[in-house]
Amino acid sequence: MLVFHPATQKPELETAVLRYRYCPYCGKLLTGRPGREKIHPYCDGCQESFYRNPTVGVAVVVVEGDSVLLARRLGSYAGMWCIPCGYVEWNEEVRDAARREMKEETGLETEIGPVFAVHSNFHDRDRQTVGIWFWGRKIGGELRHGSDASEVGFFRIDALPDAMAFPTDLMVCEKLRHLIRSGSIPVWLASYPESEWT
Numbered sequence: 001m002l003v004f005h006p007a008t009q010k011p012e013l014e015t016a017v018l019r020y021r022y023c024p025y026c027g028k029l030l031t032g033r034p035g036r037e038k039i040h041p042y043c044d045g046c047q048e049s050f051y052r053n054p055t056v057g058v059a060v061v062v063v064e065g066d067s068v069l070l071a072r073r074l075g076s077y078a079g080m081w082c083i084p085c086g087y088v089e090w091n092e093e094v095r096d097a098a099r100r101e102m103k104e105e106t107g108l109e110t111e112i113g114p115v116f117a118v119h120s121n122f123h124d125r126d127r128q129t130v131g132i133w134f135w136g137r138k139i140g141g142e143l144r145h146g147s148d149a150s151e152v153g154f155f156r157i158d159a160l161p162d163a164m165a166f167p168t169d170l171m172v173c174e175k176l177r178h179l180i181r182s183g184s185i186p187v188w189l190a191s192y193p194e195s196e197w198t
């Protein structure tokens with residue numbers, strides 16, 4: 001069983017836990033095979049180890065003045081707010097995923113710029129993710145919520161909604177608050193080559 005540190009939410013006992021006990025290819029009962037640091041489920045019929053890895057999530061930080069774009073969620077964490085986000089699909093380039101999620105959730109066409117933050121997400125212990133928060137700028141579209149959100153809107157960085165869904169979004173917003181207050185966003189953005197916006 002995973003034990004999570006109360007403050008950091010990081011797992012204290014590192015172990016790979018699969019939801020299934022049988023090989024998805026041949027149906028044999030999986031056994032344990034010692035890896036370098038931990039035991040991995042192993043099929044001795046297929047001679048294959050199975051790993052459980054975090055999924056990659058992407059989010060896009062769009063700022064206007066001292067306000068950040070947020071979406072009110074439907075589905076998981078319904079009614080709570082987050083920076084618009086979603087999962088990277090198989091065969092999908094990570095920035096394409098960010099652009100797609102923005103379009104689906106907020107109606108906006110965005111250009112994807114520098115990485116603003118990267119964090120591990122442990123808030124849903126069965127669906128751990130690595131989140132990448134890209135900086136984005138609006139290049140078209142009209143702000144309106146899509147099927148994954150009930151509302152979208154800009155919130156002043158000093159007046160975020162109380163019900164924020166994810167602790168890592170709060171960390172990202174805290175970094176954003178610091179950069180907005182210190183006026184350093186234009187300098188930071190100027191260091192990113194225009195040719196790398198996609």
Ligand SMILES: [Zn+2]
Pocket residue numbers: 023024025026027028043044045046047
């Ligand atoms: Zn097998």
